[in-house]
Amino acid sequence: MSEFAHLMRLAARLAVRGHGHVEPNPMVGCVVLDRDGAFAGWGYHRRIGGAHAEVEALKRAGMKARGGTVIVTLEPCTHHGRTPPCVEALRTAGVARVIFGERDPHPQAQGGQAWLRGAGIACEQLSLPETRDLNAPFVKRVTTALPWVIAKWAQTVDGRIATRSHDSQWISGDRSRAMVHRERGRVDAVLTGIGTVMRDDPLLTCRSGRPRRNAIRVIVDPELTLPLDRKVVRTAKEHRTVVTTLPKAFGEKSEHRRALGDLGVGCMKQHSDFKGLLEALRREFEASTVLVEAGGGLTGALLQEGLIDEAWVFVGPRLLADEQAMGPARGRVTERIAQGIPLRLLSVRRRGPDALLHYRFGG
Ligand SMILES: NC(=O)c1ccc[n+]([C@@H]2O[C@H](COP(=O)([O-])OP(=O)(O)OC[C@H]3O[C@@H](n4cnc5c(N)ncnc54)[C@H](OP(=O)(O)O)[C@@H]3O)[C@@H](O)[C@H]2O)c1
Known part of the structure; x- marks a missing residue:
């Protein structure tokens, strides 16, 4: 055999x-x-x-x-x-x-x-x-009601995704970013947090190669603070966009919700956990693969719930050497290395000046 x-x-x-x-x-x-x-x-x-x-x-x-x-x-x-x-x-x-x-x-x-x-x-x-x-x-x-979840981030050699003042553009090079743009055309949903939308104002669309599917953009925004001038809002009539927000903000900010709606942004009540959100993405938008492009807050929360299946880590050739620069995930307290979440390395590839590390969680 x-x-x-x-x-x-x-x-x-x-x-x-x-x-x-x-x-x-x-x-x-x-x-x-x-x-x-x-x-x-x-x-x-x-x-x-x-x-x-x-x-x-x-x-x-x-x-x-x-x-x-x-x-x-x-x-x-x-x-x-x-x-x-x-x-x-x-x-x-x-x-x-x-x-x-x-x-x-x-x-x-x-x-x-x-x-x-x-x-x-x-x-x-x-x-x-x-x-x-x-x-x-x-x-x-x-075997589950969940989509497959890929988290992607670009980090420096010392594992930072942004500086202490939240500057992150650009850690990775053109070839890495083109790969991410392509991948957005191969998934059903791109998930990000309001922190990233405020700091980076990303478009989160496929801009490399012909898209194989049209991903919905999903923004986690508990307080419904998404400004109307963000690129994701201004392009929501061409690219489906949904914001998830706490029930309280959903009720209290109905005017802002309507203004977002007029620009094409849908609004969902936030679930009690992210498992609920992912199940809703699968059920309501037939999302079978979700790409997470968020900062340490959202990626950390998804990790806490054990919801990430795969990580694509682009390592750009730069060192910040600043302990207040931002890491790719936060929210855990670990005293010992053995308490860290184990990952399995699937591949290491070169993308121009960057290294792409491809990991799986679990098993
Ligand atoms: N290098 C890269 O690849 C890359 C990629 C994306 C972003 N970034 C950088 O990351 C930074 C932004 O990161 P961030 O952490 O501020 O923002 P983020 O991860 O994009 O968004 C965080 C959002 O998730 C919410 N959240 C976190 N945990 C939650 C939970 N358990 N339940 C409900 N909601 C929860 C937060 O709500 P609360 O406000 O209530 O906590 C917040 O609204 C920026 O500097 C950006 O440049 C870098």
């Missing part, structure tokens, strides 16, 4: 190409070998409602798939959804063996392994860290 690990990793890399197009579906990649073990085809799930990875890869492989082996990152599905079941496509193509990465947690689609074995096709699981990481957002969406 381990001889297939590099092909499973290749399938996982192919799957990521669907990011932003397929959610809330899973990202899935697939490789087909012919009966002699030679490379015959590849595919990935490109967009929601489109062909599944197996079907695309089998199409590319054509007759070479007969008697061959299929390596796919997720257990082939058994249900008639927007497309026919993949298990039937595999049987029709005459493949001899299927190796899949992760079990399908979806109640309607699972059971592919048993189905294939019942049809006389050898079927085994080859779970790798890469396939587990790839599937984690899908597993979370299927």
Whole structure:
């Protein structure tokens, strides 16, 4: 089985190409070998409602798939959804063996392994860290009412996201910022706090590449102080924008709420916790992925509730050496290093002069 690990990793890399197009579906990649073990085809799930990875890869492989082996990152599905079941496509193509990465947690689609074995096709699981990481957002969406949450921040080498006077522009370089702009076009919601809107006046829109989806901008503003001259307000008629505020301010500041409404900004009552807000974003705006671009206040509060799944940390080549400069998250008291929140490093990449550290929380 381990001889297939590099092909499973290749399938996982192919799957990521669907990011932003397929959610809330899973990202899935697939490789087909012919009966002699030679490379015959590849595919990935490109967009929601489109062909599944197996079907695309089998199409590319054509007759070479007969008697061959299929390596796919997720257990082939058994249900008639927007497309026919993949298990039937595999049987029709005459493949001899299927190796899949992760079990399908979806109640309607699972059971592919048993189905294939019942049809006389050898079927085994080859779970790798890469396939587990790839599937984690899908597993979370299927097993909870929450979206997948990515926190992004730019920091100096000594871990500061702004100076003591709140200057933060720019810590990271053009290439890092272009990547963030692109990512905004691949998520369903961009979440920030009023502190960031007041200090940085960001647009929070996708301005690099063609957006794959239109993210709603969500601003946490407990006292409803969002001024009408902010960029997020002035562009709210073109880019959906919502502010969440405490019930008290919601009631007392109805005039300001109306003025924001006239400019296109929706207003939601703040939930008792951020889990409630994230559930509401999933339920009311079908948000399957949320990008958090906030300061230490909001990021810290989300961390406290254990709601962040992934962090993208852009480290710019600068040192402030000022203990009053701002950190990326606050609100915890830790006496010992062992009390810190553990993260797992997924990758380190260079983006021009910056380093991009990609982390996962939990597991
Ligand atoms: N380098 C970067 O990547 C980056 C990115 C974004 C922002 N920044 C910097 O971060 C700074 C702003 O940070 P910030 O912390 O002031 O603002 P923030 O995180 O953008 O917003 C904080 C907001 O969240 C609210 N909040 C925090 N905990 C809460 C809780 N438990 N329940 C309800 N609401 C809660 C706060 O309410 P309360 O006022 O009631 O506490 C406040 O309204 C700026 O200097 C900006 O330049 C840097």
